[in-house]
Amino acid sequence: MSNIARTERLDALRDSVRAIERGGAGAERPPVLPFGVAGIDERLADGGIAGAALHEAAGADAGMGADAAATLFLAGIAARLTGQVLWVLSRRDLFAPGLQQAGLPPDRVIYAETGQDADTLAVMEEGLRHGSLAAVIGEVGRAGLTATRRLQLAAEAGGTTALLLRRWKRSGADPLAEPSAAATRWKLAPAPSAPLPVAGIGRARWQLSLVRQRGGDIFDWTVEANDAAGRLALPAGIRDRAGAADRSADRGAGRAGRRVAA
Amino acid sequence: MDARIRGKDGRGVTAVVARPGYDREGAFWQTGRELGGIVKRVVDRSSGIAAAAARTSDVAIPLILTVRDGTRVVVGHACPAARALGIRVGMATTMARAMVPALDVRDADPGGVAADLHRLALFALRRWTPGVAVSDADGLWIDLSGVAHLHGGEARFCRRVLRFCARLGFTARIAVAGTAGAAHALTRFGGHAAPMLESGAEAEALAPLPIDALRIDPAAADRLRRLGVETVGDLIAMPRAPLNRRFGATVLRRLDQALGRVAEPIVPVVAQAVPFARLRLVEPIATADAIAQVIGDLLALLVVELAARGLGARRLELRCERVDGQAQMVRAGTARPNRDAAHLARLLVPKIETIDPGFGIDAMTIRAVASEPLGATAITTIGEDAAPDLTILVDLVAGRVGTHRLFRIGAVESDVPERAHARAAPLSPPAAWPAAWPRPVRLLDPPQRLDHVTALLPDHAPRRFSCRGHVHDVAHGDGPERIYGEWWRRAGEADAVRDYFQVEDASGARYWIFRRGDGVDGRTGDMSWHMHGVFA
Numbered sequence: 001m002s003n004i005a006r007t008e009r010l011d012a013l014r015d016s017v018r019a020i021e022r023g024g025a026g027a028e029r030p031p032v033l034p035f036g037v038a039g040i041d042e043r044l045a046d047g048g049i050a051g052a053a054l055h056e057a058a059g060a061d062a063g064m065g066a067d068a069a070a071t072l073f074l075a076g077i078a079a080r081l082t083g084q085v086l087w088v089l090s091r092r093d094l095f096a097p098g099l100q101q102a103g104l105p106p107d108r109v110i111y112a113e114t115g116q117d118a119d120t121l122a123v124m125e126e127g128l129r130h131g132s133l134a135a136v137i138g139e140v141g142r143a144g145l146t147a148t149r150r151l152q153l154a155a156e157a158g159g160t161t162a163l164l165l166r167r168w169k170r171s172g173a174d175p176l177a178e179p180s181a182a183a184t185r186w187k188l189a190p191a192p193s194a195p196l197p198v199a200g201i202g203r204a205r206w207q208l209s210l211v212r213q214r215g216g217d218i219f220d221w222t223v224e225a226n227d228a229a230g231r232l233a234l235p236a237g238i239r240d241r242a243g244a245a246d247r248s249a250d251r252g253a254g255r256a257g258r259r260v261a262a
Numbered sequence: 263m264d265a266r267i268r269g270k271d272g273r274g275v276t277a278v279v280a281r282p283g284y285d286r287e288g289a290f291w292q293t294g295r296e297l298g299g300i301v302k303r304v305v306d307r308s309s310g311i312a313a314a315a316a317r318t319s320d321v322a323i324p325l326i327l328t329v330r331d332g333t334r335v336v337v338g339h340a341c342p343a344a345r346a347l348g349i350r351v352g353m354a355t356t357m358a359r360a361m362v363p364a365l366d367v368r369d370a371d372p373g374g375v376a377a378d379l380h381r382l383a384l385f386a387l388r389r390w391t392p393g394v395a396v397s398d399a400d401g402l403w404i405d406l407s408g409v410a411h412l413h414g415g416e417a418r419f420c421r422r423v424l425r426f427c428a429r430l431g432f433t434a435r436i437a438v439a440g441t442a443g444a445a446h447a448l449t450r451f452g453g454h455a456a457p458m459l460e461s462g463a464e465a466e467a468l469a470p471l472p473i474d475a476l477r478i479d480p481a482a483a484d485r486l487r488r489l490g491v492e493t494v495g496d497l498i499a500m501p502r503a504p505l506n507r508r509f510g511a512t513v514l515r516r517l518d519q520a521l522g523r524v525a526e527p528i529v530p531v532v533a534q535a536v537p538f539a540r541l542r543l544v545e546p547i548a549t550a551d552a553i554a555q556v557i558g559d560l561l562a563l564l565v566v567e568l569a570a571r572g573l574g575a576r577r578l579e580l581r582c583e584r585v586d587g588q589a590q591m592v593r594a595g596t597a598r599p600n601r602d603a604a605h606l607a608r609l610l611v612p613k614i615e616t617i618d619p620g621f622g623i624d625a626m627t628i629r630a631v632a633s634e635p636l637g638a639t640a641i642t643t644i645g646e647d648a649a650p651d652l653t654i655l656v657d658l659v660a661g662r663v664g665t666h667r668l669f670r671i672g673a674v675e676s677d678v679p680e681r682a683h684a685r686a687a688p689l690s691p692p693a694a695w696p697a698a699w700p701r702p703v704r705l706l707d708p709p710q711r712l713d714h715v716t717a718l719l720p721d722h723a724p725r726r727f728s729c730r731g732h733v734h735d736v737a738h739g740d741g742p743e744r745i746y747g748e749w750w751r752r753a754g755e756a757d758a759v760r761d762y763f764q765v766e767d768a769s770g771a772r773y774w775i776f777r778r779g780d781g782v783d784g785r786t787g788d789m790s791w792h793m794h795g796v797f798a
């Protein structure tokens with residue numbers, strides 16, 4: 001009895017020592033962040049978003065809607081992690097109140113503004129290697145295989161999630177056509193949302209495509225967009241509608257409440 | 263301290279009484295902070311200060327400085343021209359005005375005068391002697407022990423100090439004596455320009471001076487005068503015991519201090535130098551590794567000095583002196599005061615590549631050009647969950663992209679979306695926005711003008727619009743959210759209204775669009791439609 005208690009205490013102490021050695025943070029951070037949606041997690045080789053790895057997202061087309069969906073998708077992943085997030089900006093169009101509604105309040109995000117992709121990647125690497133951040137999000141136009149491999153190594157070294165938002169350039173070249181060392185690559189496009197029985201606007205939907213993953217297959221989903229805590233959901237089938245109404249009521253409480261108020 | 267004041271030759275202390283504003287010739291120049299400008303103008307006009315003084319004294323307007331005495335405003339200082347017209351210090355200002363209508367009246371600035379005196383003391387500390395103290399509102403004590411010969415003797419030193427003060431526009435009086443009290447008395451009440459008092463001769467020299475010269479409080483001086491004690495000599499002749507009983511120990515102590523019977527320590531001003539460390543190298547170095555090594559050594563020295571003073575560095579300046587006489591500068595800043603050598607090295611080492619070593623660097627100096635108090639801080643105990651320390655990351659990234667390009671974004675109290683956010687320091691906690699209304703994740707700045715909008719006025723979202731040549735059919739819409747202009751910023755916003763709608767087009771993309779105007783009243787806007795943001 002006392003032996004077991006002592007072993008447990010020793011284990012707990014070892015964990016704390018490990019946590020201190022790792023810089024005091026992230027000791028209890030799970031290595032994999034599941035989406036919490038069975039239909040998505042079971043298709044992913046890691047069962048979710050691997051913690052110390054690079055993940056990429058881009059809009060499926062050059063439209064503003066697709067770009068904003070990719071932004072929100074990455075913001076939702078960062079929001080579901082615990083800790084500070086470094087967001088490396090290349091343009092000045094990010095709107096912080098919108099991020100707060102995706103689950104990233106202003107006291108969780110530090111912004112760094114850079115002029116060029118090279119600076120963005122260097123600052124991202126700095127943030128990843130520091131090790132006490134939850135995630136580093138970078139917006140780039142181009143990032144080659146070498147750059148993404150460096151990011152992947154930095155993410156592993158710092159135990160930090162690296163999220164790369166590839167933005168469409170004016171030339172119209174697909175940003176995900178470039179080779180990359182990322183663990184997963186996602187492509188997002190807005191999808192028509194389900195009509196409400198009354199006038200108004202419901203929860204947004206995205207066409208979510210996993211276009212590449214290490215050790216797994218590609219897949220497509222139509223998902224309901226992030227809620228206020230950054231969680232995705234799969235749309236309920238017609239047969240499940242009655243049950244889904246309850247679920248979506250608590251999931252999208254904020255959104256529904258706003259609509260009624262408007 | 264006594265021995266130091268007396269010095270080896272018995273002559274230690276010089277008192278400089280700088281009386282700002284009063285010129286020997288009678289011209290009033292200026293006091294305090296304005297002094298520099300006025301003197302410069304006078305010197306520009308004529309070849310020398312004396313000539314200028316002679317000229318200005320012809321046309322001098324009587325000038326007084328006023329001070330507050332309780333509820334009364336009285337004359338604090340009067341220039342010789344004013345005194346010649348009968349104005350006395352302590353007289354009510356209104357009375358002085360009545361006597362001399364063309365009087366120049368200004369407020370006294372005791373704080374400014376004290377600051378200037380302190381600066382003068384610091385200057386004396388750097389240039390003349392290691393011991394300088396501010397004696398009172400208008401005087402300095404300069405400890406001359408062992409340094410007079412460096413300035414060519416006491417007499418030449420006094421002339422130099424007087425010339426220096428004259429160049430600054432101060433009229434100064436100076437005296438050298440063996441005790442601080444005697445020097446103080448002689449400067450203010452002694453007769454000729456620069457009395458040099460031999461040590462031991464204090465009693466004779468001070469005897470004819472009034473008792474006010476002894477720095478005793480005015481009430482005691484009044485009572486002594488009522489007893490017929492007018493001069494210091496009278497006081498010396500009095501029996502000590504009754505004096506002590508009647509006037510307390512202060513009068514006797516001041517007398518003894520002036521005569522050198524008891525010690526009077528002076529508290530010298532201390533110049534706060536910038537913490538720095540400097541290393542001269544035996545052989546010139548040029549490689550990045552060697553420079554990094556020296557930076558480490560310099561920082562180890564610097565943090566010891568910072569720790570001794572209880573400071574943390576905010577800005578560092580590394581100066582590399584090359585063998586050809588050129589100097590290379592590297593600068594780094596920290597977000598919080600810091601004296602961790604490893605942290606500071608991480609900020610400086612990445613900048614080595616900007617140093618051009620030329621034929622080699624033979625000396626390096628590191629200076630904490632800005633530092634702030636930094637006490638001891640508690641580190642967390644085992645088992646406690648501490649917020650991660652982002653200081654190092656913030657400093658590193660700020661050093662790479664620039665301090666102003668690393669920030670948080672916090673809320674500003676404004677309903678107008680583009681004004682509702684502002685940048686804040688990366689380590690400060692920013693304010694959050696009220697979560698009541700949907701906000702897009704990308705904001706277009708400036709808003710994009712929409713064409714061919716089909717909408718039912720006044721309250722409905724548009725059915726169709728075209729943006730940058732693309733036609734969007736609206737499937738769902740929500741709104742309006744009405745935002746009023748901020749009339750306190752611009753007159754043009756007094757009636758302005760924007761009605762915001764969230765719309766989803768046929769592809770599912772969601773936009774944040776607004777209409778200028780409320781759809782009814784033309785004064786509220788021109789009914790043009792704009793896209794302001796994108797949700798998804």
